[in-house]
Amino acid sequence: MRTLSSSEKGETPVSLTRRDFTRLAAMSALTAATSGATVLGAPSAALAANTAYVFAYFTETPNQSGANYGLHLAVSTDGLNWRPLNQNNPVVTPTAGTLGLRDPFVLRKQDGTFVVLATDLNGTDFGQNNQYLHVWDSVDLRSFTGYRRVRMHGLATHTWAPTAFWVASRNQYAIVYSANNGTDVFMVNYTSDFRTVSANEVYFSPGFGVLDGDVVVDGSTFYLYFKNLSNGLVYGARSSTGAANSYTTYTSGLRQGSQMEAPLLIKNNSGNEWRLWGDSFSPVNNDYYAWTTSNVGANSWTALNQRDFTPPLNAKHGSIVGITGAEYDGLVTRWGLPNWVRLKSYNLPDRYVRHADNIGRIDPYPFDPYQDQLWRMVAGLADSAGVSFESVNYPGRYLRHSNYAVRLDANDGTATFRADATFTRVAGLGNSAWSSFRSYNFPDRYLRHFNYLLRIDPLSSSSSTTDREDATFRVS
Template identity: 40%
Template sequence: MSRVLARVSALLAAVLLLSLPPAQLPRAEAAALDPFTGYLMAHFTGESANGEQIYLAHSRDGLTWRDLNNGGPVLLSTLGTRGVRDPSLVRSPAGDRYWIVATDLRIASGTSWSDAANRGSTSLVVWESRDLVNWSAPWLINVAGAIPGAGNAWAPEAIYNQATGDYVVYWATNSARNGVTKHRIWYVRTTDFRTFTTPQLYIERPGGQGIIDTQIVEVANSVGGYRYYRASADGHITIEASNSVLGSWTTLGNLSHLGISNGTGGGNVVEGPMWAQFNGRDEWALWLDQYATGRGYLPITSTNLGSVNNFRTRADYNMGASRKRHGSILNLTAAEESAVLGRWGASTPVNRIQSYTHQDRYVRHANFDVRIDPNVSPAQDAQFRVVPGLAGGAGYVSFESVNYPGYYLRHYAFDFVLAANDGSPVFAADATFRQVAGLGNAAWSSFQSYNYPDRYIRHYNYLLRLDPISDAQGRNDATYRLTS
């Protein structure tokens, strides 16, 4: 009888556990992560048509960076403003879940900075992953909606707070308070990045001085005397320290002695401070975006964060091919690094698409229209990466532009254009083709539409179209060869 009761009790306990929402499941003690071997940076690139999306870069040494995914965006926001900036990479304490939290903002759509700051989105965009490779669809969290007169929600960050067993999400909102309208840092707490507490004021500077772009780094062994350090853009780049995420903070100073400020102090005017610890040693880099001069990120480093006088500028770094704007850096274990590089690290060869009937002509984009031309200049207008199809399975391909990463050949009303991937199923289908034996010459190739399988890519009067093929001329015009 006692064994029956024991089994019933165990069964009831299991049912109760499974019935709890994921956020309420008992948290396993965070196991020590494997040694870190590399670094992953999430960032955006600027106000170009597809620049305000999620890009990734990788580094082995923390100073030399290589663009992943052939320099194209990895994640696209299809919500809110349909653009994201200032992404923050977050890892759970157990290392079994990851989030990206980003500003919902797309200046490239024509939004002015005044509108964005005063009448912009009060939501943040969030993605979730179990492996840093497969990411959920994005969702919005309206963190600033409860702040009276909130004009925006910018530059979010998140940090796990062991004192409370949840995450502190903090960001800048422009709003009126005590008769002064300016940016202040607010925070909410969350366990799942879906539900959150009422926003609370986190950091406010005196008078009319605003503050934005705050990022906190945790120093587990309290090098310099504190467990947490934060850098903020508030006219200067101010460095503060604390032993509690939500406790009181001590101001250590700023970087004016290095000729660096956020505008108030002149010199090299920067924003977007981004922390990273070097793997295997007590040394940290604080990356600063030299936005005023357009020179991109600059690292300053320290082996003791307890005094701003310990920072020094570095020249031995390389940011890779793209300009990297305000983001965050995650130290990677060997398993994480292998997964990330396996998905986005390979460099896809560059091809040209040669016409069979006019073999001196190649497919090229010109003002985002698509045609075949000889002697293409600049040469990159006729260069594409043949990547796995955005839709479909094996045998399907898509054509990504080399000089416009994230832009693909797609048909629109059966005409061809070069367009930015908007992440929609319609775009994916319109930009996907099955590579088959050439209709005009089996040693070449033809490209059959994924969503209109009775139609093929062909040129007509040198312009690319998607047509049904019914005669010998059509078969020849729908035949191409991929060349280097």
Template identity: 40%
Template sequence: MPRILARLSAVLAAACLLFTSWSVTAARPAAALDPFAGYLMAHFTGESANGEQIYLAHSTDGLHWTDLNNGSPVLLSTVGTRGVRDPVLVRSPAGDRYWIIATDLRIASGTSWNDAANRGSTSIVVWESTDLVNWSAPWLLNVAGGVAGAGNAWAPEAIYNPATGDYVVYWATNSARNGVTKHRIWYARTSDFRTVGTPQLYIDRGSGQGIIDTQIIEVPNSVGGYRYYRASADGHITIEASNSILGTWTTLGNLSHLGISNGTGGGNVVEGPMWAQFNGRDEWVLWVDQYATGRGYLPVTSPNLGSTGNFRTRSDYSMGGSRKRHGSILNLTAAEQSRVLARWGATTPVNRIQSYNYPDRYVRHADFDVRIDANVSPAQDAQFRLVPGLTGGSGHVSIESVNYPGHYLRHYAYDFELAPDDGSAVFAADATFRRVAGLADAGWSSFQSYNFPDRYVRHYGYQLRLDPITDAQARADATFRVTG
């Protein structure tokens, strides 16, 4: 009996400890369950040198957007094609994990659309985070590898499916099926975005009609009669509804009554439908990208998604400084919003960099070469932001172009150029400097190389170089004033 009592006592003690631990953990509400306070948009900007990377924008009302990180990309793909399009933000149901998934495609590298569609990547790019601001290195997830004859994997999306307790990833793949080659939507299931199940056909419009862009939103309380709504660019912008992500979908109509189509109906031709619910109320917005005219995203709002007759276009909106291309919107809790704005919300002042011994001349880029000139036109060619160094920690800076966000002054063979950040350690080192007291005048500044600390930024024949400084002339050439 004493032995039995001892065992019982140990079990009860362990149970109490487990209950106490569980209670402490359970008492903290998941961030995703807190009231929403703002909005975060992930997007790309186009086919420029750094346009096919991850950009973020923030809004407090869901209609007026401010570019984060001074309009520069916040994440760069270093895998696959080294470019990404169509980024999607995914939050776990508990609010303790986030993913960004995106198309592995970089048209700016010279890839043709035909090659990209028929001989492109069958993988998507994935990043992971536990706080929405510190992200893992990217990896490739081969979602379409199991589709016979797959030419690509474009415009990926993901949504948590409570019916199966995992995520449904869906995307467009161009392949032959029943003698017809076109883009169809496929899906697969994943629990961690590192492994994925066998792809299954999800949407096929029949005949020769292809479909690339589609996005699902879950609607609380099934306003309009359904739990899920889907917008697809399939010639029109077709709205469908269902009570099950992998169940039967009912077609509700399209946006043709607003003069909006994906080409079949003419009018305002758009793509990239992007859903969001306005915080704190039963009203939704479907953003559509007016790519045919280059006007960017247009909001179409509705208080009830159960009928397309409820949709109306809006004019009271602003997209910020950069063009937003196909992306996604995540409603933010106050805690999430605070973290995001603390990391990327501050605006770094715009400066010019004035020569000490040629005070009428300023550092500027011209055809991506770097020199000092007077009377710079356009003025933005001589405007930069001194941002925290891409490497090196406190006291180091990198010099980012204002009119080419994501492009930095970097030395290459001791000459200077304006180049897009490629995410490599070499680039970060070449584009990082320690700002020190001016070598010719302590009231001015000089810039010491991070990876060649015996060399400084200086001009020679009006061209910027990275040189050792050995005499008074060189000290004057290596001294600058950072001015507004």
């Protein structure tokens, strides 16, 4: 093991166990139950099943007005649709190094607590060299302690996109990250106390440049998903030992959109499904895509429709970990859910309701100003049993219809305005699990999009499927 120099003390490594903590906890509990012995080092949460998820990320938008390089958190009960915490503001920000982070990685350690590991990079200056990672400890992700930076190597290169996992045969954690030793490779350091790390060594170098490795251990198999820099596709490799240079690629290349990076592999809490997330290459493009499979070892990934998932607002290159119901409640209590909503189109699920030049419309996300899609869904101005949509970035202005077209206008205090800006929320006309919004003063008409513009039109059960789907939205 390499002991940190005096200049590095207090800047130590992280140690993480992988996302399928639920499986590890269950195995530990089963071993204890069947052997009658105490399981040393078993997670303290072993008796509490994970029923929710937390997503860690940083944020960017096309013109970078929404860029923030602190640690952001979002929560979900289904692992697909996410609600940011702390109004999508960071919950903690680095105070050393570049004073910013990218690629945060949150995992549960063997003792049941959490640790956060992140790239030390503030912004998009990818040409700079940095040998360090940011690290925090956390009992429950409601507070963060022991902040330090960890020096992982002495090379004139970067230290990007960390992932980490428990290697039982070594009784240590492996920390894997992207670096360059003449070509882009994955390096690894091992640690058992998170205060010292072994010397770095090449972990995966398949003969072409690689980036953004993510390793998940399932049973006796180690799965490594990564981006192939030569063709921009995401691939999966596996190993029976997890040892350096022991992986064999077993999948064909995956991609949605123009380019992909930052593969994120997770087994869902019920244990019957795997999901693979991929980040877009640029904030100009859609932020996330996803696949699903019931057999992670079978090269049989199915792309999810974007209506099936909603990433956190402006999220980039994150990580996901399962949490218990009590931990979910604790996070919501500590950080709070958003006081705004977004409206996602059902049949054009890459598009969200927004205002632009005071016109209501749906546009592909992401866009700037990103606040144009944020709404305070308040009690209806004309009837408190209904709802009205107040703009977040233009307080006092509401979506209302005028000559059946939907605009963003200032509340003039009249009864007509209040009625025009009030809608009744009902089960989605195109999918009852989603929502539709019936006009208060023209109750045969519903809010819908047509040629990407919002309007209110007469709709009923006999309307076409397209018309009903045009009037269906997810409130998230």
